[in-house]
Amino acid sequence: MEMSNHIKTALKVETIIDLDTLYDRAFNVLKEAVHNGSKNFGLATGGTMLPLYERIRNSELDFTQCESVNLDEYVGLPKAHPESYISFMKQQLFNEKPFKKSNLPNGEAQDPHEEAARYEALLQKMKLDFQLLGIGENGHIGFNEPGTAFDSETHVVELEESTRIANARFFNSLDEVPTKAITMGISSIMRAEQILLIAVGEKKRTALEALLKGEVTEEIPVTILKKHPNVTVLTDLVI
Numbered sequence: 001m002e003m004s005n006h007i008k009t010a011l012k013v014e015t016i017i018d019l020d021t022l023y024d025r026a027f028n029v030l031k032e033a034v035h036n037g038s039k040n041f042g043l044a045t046g047g048t049m050l051p052l053y054e055r056i057r058n059s060e061l062d063f064t065q066c067e068s069v070n071l072d073e074y075v076g077l078p079k080a081h082p083e084s085y086i087s088f089m090k091q092q093l094f095n096e097k098p099f100k101k102s103n104l105p106n107g108e109a110q111d112p113h114e115e116a117a118r119y120e121a122l123l124q125k126m127k128l129d130f131q132l133l134g135i136g137e138n139g140h141i142g143f144n145e146p147g148t149a150f151d152s153e154t155h156v157v158e159l160e161e162s163t164r165i166a167n168a169r170f171f172n173s174l175d176e177v178p179t180k181a182i183t184m185g186i187s188s189i190m191r192a193e194q195i196l197l198i199a200v201g202e203k204k205r206t207a208l209e210a211l212l213k214g215e216v217t218e219e220i221p222v223t224i225l226k227k228h229p230n231v232t233v234l235t236d237l238v239i
């Protein structure tokens, strides 16, 4: 489904070359959301989020009255594996900044499709105030790979080879990188009241360029954000 290039977009793009300043700004966007009463947070994993989670760990922010939902989880990777997203979140955030309740898809579920349905039902009941997003080199958000329908709900995905290669840096070898994941769908992400997208590093240039200059197309999932009313994009890339 292709749409016209000439849509009005409310994207707020802030280009900040210095990464410390960029992540300070990211922290402040989140802090403001907390102070404005956001209670339900959509969280993301990936290297991009590390400096932000570090700032949150070292802050006064308190999430004990808040609930979190994560975007995605690998299928078939034991929860205790250091690269499972549940391990990542515990290590980077939850151990020090616990939420009243934190939800992630269960990558160890016997039937991943049933698990995706359970997660979707949970999301449908929730008003997501704030969604944190990174971006894949191919323009994926969560693990919604190119070609995913914009009206998709939580589902099981076959990871693209390029995504597995990009994420292999966290594993001992490419073979260890799972081939499947459960991801929140694009429609769930779009239901969030406010979105903060962080795109740093040259590897994200093509995807970011597509968002800022290209047309809205399912071939580059991140481009859907052009149609969201409240997205802040923080980047160190001059496009």
Ligand code: GLP
Residues within 6 Å of the ligand: 044, 045, 046, 047, 048, 049, 071, 072, 133, 134, 135, 136, 137, 141, 142, 143, 163, 167
């Ligand atoms: C992963 C995650 C995404 C993340 C992206 C970028 O595959 N599923 O949620 O935004 O890839 O990761 P990184 O920040 O490490 O570049």
